[in-house]
Amino acid sequence: xxxxxxxxxxxxxxxxxxxxxxxxxxxxxxxxxxxxxxxxxxxxxxxxxxxxxxxxxxxxxxxxxxxxxxxxxxxxxxxxxxxxxxxxxxxxxxxxxxxxxxxxxxxxxxxxxxxxxxxxxxxxxxxxxxxxxxxxxxxxxxxxxxxxxxxxxxxxxxxxxxxxxxxxxxxxxxxxxxxxxxxxxxxxxxxxxxxxxxxxxxxxxxxxxxxxxxxxxxxxxxxxxxxxxxxxxxxxxxxxxxxxxxxxxxxxxxxxxxxxxxxxxxxxxxxxxxxxxxxxxxxxxxxxxxxxxxxxxxxxxxxxxxxxxxxxxxxxxxxxxxxxxxxxxxxxxxxxxxxxxxxxx
Numbered sequence: 601x602x603x604x605x606x607x608x609x610x611x612x613x614x615x616x617x618x619x620x621x622x623x624x625x626x627x628x629x630x631x632x633x634x635x636x637x638x639x640x641x642x643x644x645x646x647x648x649x650x651x652x653x654x655x656x657x658x659x660x661x662x663x664x665x666x667x668x669x670x671x672x673x674x675x676x677x678x679x680x681x682x683x684x685x686x687x688x689x690x691x692x693x694x695x696x697x698x699x700x701x702x703x704x705x706x707x708x709x710x711x712x713x714x715x716x717x718x719x720x721x722x723x724x725x726x727x728x729x730x731x732x733x734x735x736x737x738x739x740x741x742x743x744x745x746x747x748x749x750x751x752x753x754x755x756x757x758x759x760x761x762x763x764x765x766x767x768x769x770x771x772x773x774x775x776x777x778x779x780x781x782x783x784x785x786x787x788x789x790x791x792x793x794x795x796x797x798x799x800x801x802x803x804x805x806x807x808x809x810x811x812x813x814x815x816x817x818x819x820x821x822x823x824x825x826x827x828x829x830x831x832x833x834x835x836x837x838x839x840x841x842x843x844x845x846x847x848x849x850x851x852x853x854x855x856x857x858x859x860x861x862x863x864x865x866x867x868x869x870x871x872x873x874x875x876x877x878x879x880x881x882x883x884x885x886x887x888x889x890x891x892x893x894x895x896x897x898x899x900x901x902x903x904x905x906x907x908x909x910x911x912x913x914x915x916x917x918x919x920x921x922x923x924x925x926x927x928x929x930x931x932x933x934x935x936x937x938x939x940x941x942x943x944x945x
Contacts, residue, residue: 628661629719630654637726640846644727644773647835648796648851655842656723657714657777657868662842664710666779666866669742673699677707684737684898698750699742702898709936711738715870716932720775721919724872727846728773731924732875734910734917736761736772737898739869743787743858750787750865751818754854757871762849764899765877765910772849772873778839779866786865787858789837789845792822795852815857822852875917875926878908 632640636653643650674690677683683706688699705712714720715738724733743750761772782788813820819834837845847853858865881893892900902914916929 628658628713629717630656630658631719632656632723632726634726637723641727641729644846644848647791647793649791649837649845649847649853650727651837651839652844652846655840656720656775656844657779657842659842661710661714662779665714665868666864668708668710669740669866672701672704672708672740673742678709679707681706683707684901688742695744696747696749698752699740699744701740703737704740705735705738711740711868712932713936714777714868716916716918716936718919718928720870721872721917721928724773724775724846725919725921728770728874730874732917732920732926734873734875734877734912734915734929736871736873736915738871739867741867741869743855743865745858745863745865746861748815748857748859750857751813751815752855753813753818754790754792754821754852756850756852757847758849760897761871761873761899764880764895764897765873766880766908767874767877770849770874771877772871774845774847774849775870775872776845776847777868777870778841778843779868780864781841782839782865782867783860784836784838785859786863787855788839788865789853789855790819791835791837791847792852793833793835795822796848796850798823798850798852813854818854818856821854872918873910873915875920875924877910879903879910881908 632652632654640650640652670690673688675682683701683704685700685702687693687701688697693699701707705715715735721733725731757772757774758768762768765771776789780786839845879893879895879899881895891905892903895903902911904911912929916932917926918928918932920926920928
C-alpha cells in the first residue's frame with residue numbers, strides 16, 4: 601500500500617514537471633469570472649467573507665499538494681529553505697493537535713505555483729479594487745482525523761498582518777483554499793457574520809485561546825458573545841475541495857475540532873497585501889534601535905533598518921495593473937520553473 605502511495609505521488613509530480621512547458625496557472629489555478637469577483641466583493645463588505653461558486657484549485661493541484669504534505673512535515677524541503685513557522689514534527693510533536701506551516705512557498709515550488717499565482721493575484725485585485733497585490737504569507741493547515749484538540753481559537757488576521765503595515769485599513773485579505781471536502785464535523789472555518797465592522801479590541805496571538813483552545817473554549821476570544829447573535833450569528837462554512845473562501849482582515853473567525861474518524865481536513869491559505877504598503881516605522885518604536893521596531897511576528901525578520909520598504913525578495917508582487925506603475929516580480933516564474941527542473945523525479 602505504501603509503495604502504491606509513493607508511486608502515485610511520483611507520477612503526479614512527473615505529470616506536474618511535464619506540464620511546465622505550459623503556463624502554470626492554467627494547470628493549477630482556475631480563474632474566477634468578473635461577475636463572480638463582484639459577488640464576492642459585495643459579500644466581503646457585507647458579511648466579512650465570501651465563497652467562490654467554482655473551483656479555484658484544480659484536482660491535480662489538490663492531489664499533488666495533499667500527497668506532498670507528509671514530506672513537508674517530515675522536513676523534506678525541495679529548496680533546502682525552512683518555513684518561517686513549523687508546528688508539528690513527526691516523532692516529536694503530539695498527534696492530537698493542528699499541524700501548520702507558514703511561508704512554505706519558500707520551501708517548495710509546488711506551493712509557490714499556487715500562492716504566487718498571477719491568476720489568484722488578479723482575483724484578489726478584482727475583489728479588493730487594489731491595483732497591485734503581493735503575498736504576505738501562506739499557511740498549510742492540517743487537522744488529522746478524530747482529534748478533539750484540533751481547534752483554532754477565534755481571531756482576526758489583521759492582528760498579525762495588517763497591523764505591521766501602513767496604510768493599515770484595507771491592506772490585507774485572505775484566500776482560504778480547501779484541500780478536502782470540508783464539512784461541519786471536520787472543523788470547517790466559522791465566521792462571526794459582520795464582525796469585520798465591530799470596533800472591539802483584537803485578540804493577541806499570545807492569548808492561549810488562539811493556540812491552545814479546545815472544543816469548549818475556541819470561541820471564548822470573541823469580544824462580545826451577544827454580537828454573534830444579533831449581527832447574524834456564527835456561520836459554519838462547509839466547502840468543496842478546490843474551492844475558496846475570501847475573507848476580510850478584520851473578520852472574527854476560528855474553527856472547531858476535526859471529529860471525523862477517517863478524514864483529514866487540510867487547507868492552503870494565502871494572505872495577500874496591497875502592493876503599495878510600507879512597514880510601520882522607519883527606525884523602530886520608542887527607544888529601540890532594533891531594525892524591526894514595532895513590527896513583529898514573522899514580518900520583523902524582513903524589515904531593514906532605516907527603511908520602510910517591503911522587499912520583493914520576501915513579499916513578491918504576484919499581480920499588478922499597468923496603472924499601478926508596478927509589475928509582477930520577475931523572479932517568480934523562473935523560480936518555480938527552474939527549481940522543478942532541478943528536481944525531476
